[in-house]
Amino acid sequence: MKWIQALQQVKAYQPGKTPEELKRELGLDRLVKLASNENPFGYSSAVDRAIQEASSSPTIYPDGAAYELRQVVSAQLGVSPQQLIFGNGSDEVIRMVTSALIGPGRNSVMPAPSFSQYKHNVALQGGEAREIPLLPNGKHDRKGMLNAIDDETSIVWICSPNNPTGDIMTEQELAEMMEHIPEDVLVVVDQAYHEYVTDEDYTDTTSLVARYPNVLALRTFSKAHGLAGFRVGYGVAREDVIQAIEPVREPFNVNSLGQIAALASIKDLEFVNACREENAKERKRLKEGLEALGLYVYPSEANFLLVDVGMDSDEAFQYLLRNGYIVRAGNVLGYPTCLRITVGQAEDNTNIIQHIASLLKETQTS
Structure with missing residues (x-):
């Protein structure tokens, strides 16, 4: 085949496994996806x-x-x-x-x-x-x-x-x-x-x-x-x-x-405005919770945070996955010790902070 030369410089997008697939593999009843910056509050x-x-x-x-x-x-x-x-x-x-x-x-x-x-x-x-x-x-x-x-x-x-x-x-x-x-x-x-x-x-x-x-x-x-x-x-x-x-x-x-x-x-601008307000509130709370753990969190105006967890991001990703949360590992983003976390609903943001706290504690004692 006479493929164009440019194809040698790029790779096809590789989608991750679906939450349903991962739930079956890991034996989890609930798996929250906070990896793709989707709106956790749904749609109008x-x-x-x-x-x-x-x-x-x-x-x-x-x-x-x-x-x-x-x-x-x-x-x-x-x-x-x-x-x-x-x-x-x-x-x-x-x-x-x-x-x-x-x-x-x-x-x-x-x-x-x-x-x-x-x-x-x-x-x-x-x-x-x-x-x-x-x-x-x-x-x-x-x-x-x-x-x-x-x-x-x-x-x-x-x-x-x-x-x-x-x-x-x-x-x-x-x-x-x-x-x-x-x-x-x-x-x-x-x-x-x-x-x-x-x-x-x-x-x-x-x-x-x-x-x-x-x-x-x-x-x-x-x-x-x-x-x-x-x-x-x-x-x-x-x-x-x-x-x-x-x-x-x-x-x-x-x-x-x-x-x-x-x-x-x-x-329906009322819905979009409500999402903005809720995201801003939870983004601030999530950022402060992660910073309280001694972690650096990049300033963000989006619906996600990039946080430096001080370890290999794949290791941190797997830990959170086992605990029911999908985030984005920073290795593929150019930040090998970071996680990109979509701002979720209040309960999930609280849980993410607690799981990362547990991860850091385990890492420090091992």
């Missing part, structure tokens, strides 16, 4: 009602233009409908952007560690991924990223809040950075965890796009909206940027039920 009840009342048929193709969803999202953001592009999750929008701008000889600048799909898609396109290590506190090295830009740079990726550290780039920090980025370089600001941010210095999506002609902001319904299984995300940019990317988009890329669910959810 309006979604179920909208799906039950939907008149769409599975024999009919979905609306390729996502017309109704497009109208509501554009109205809420205060942008024109033509400034939006929808995808099968924001992952697909990342792929579309990369396909439109990256090829052999081109490069893309990104923080590291960060969301893996930036590098993955750049490599698939035969481009060069220029990874700039994060600063020790988990923030983007803005100076280092700027220094990495040259005439062949097509995309600069900014993840805010960043995955896996949770830190944000403030409005002032981003503005200072944008002053030095050429206008022919697209700056993709990934705001997948936007709804969870409580810091007043955070950059709003609408003002960001209005101010800079070369910015595309990414948003998703997979996190705060709790619709990860429906796979709906979108990008916001100037109309000319969206028009340039549109030819890469598959004709019917967002399924009918996903559009119905997203439309119902975005109308």
